[in-house]
Amino acid sequence: AHDREVYDVAFATGTDVFGSVGADGSVRLFDRRSLEHSTIIYETTESKPLLRLAWNKLDPNYVVTFTVDEPAVIVLDIRMPSVPATELSGHREPVNSVAWAPHSSCHLCTAGEDSQALIWDLSLLPKPIEDPILAYNADDAINQLSWSALQPDWVSIAFNQKLQILRV
Secondary structure: OOOOEEEEEEEEEOEEEEEEEEOEEEEOOOOOEOOOEEEEEEOOOOHHHHEEEEEOOOOOOEEEEEEOOOEEEEEEEEHHHHHHHHEEEEOOOOOEEEEEEEOOOEEEEEEEOEEEEEEEEOOOOOOOOOOOEEEEHHHHHHHHEEEEEOOOEEEEEEEEOOEEEEEO
């Protein structure tokens, strides 16, 4: 379905729907029951590649993505295609990873090359979200993060040759 390489796939919880992002700069939604068709819900300007896609674990209307080598995170409401619900611009360098909270439909963690892990509260949407509610500075660029499903007070980050577990 994509015109170029696919970089990530994510499934919506409890539905037959999944999405994908890739080098063509689009977010595409698929229904497992009808795979011959997909719906483009978002396209970047100038077809900038989208690197990752994460589906909200408690509210299947929201997905998050980000472009390669950009510091902004794009939050999408699939009910309103083409226009981001908000863009989170707290990072100073490119974003590498995102994770929705497993226990809350409005909390998101982002991490990136600027060595920051930022937690955002999206409960005020559709109002713009200016600042994160929590920030952690690692010793180096954060490559990956994961929010524990069993222990939702804990977020793990990986950077350099280290793994840290953070209590949030």
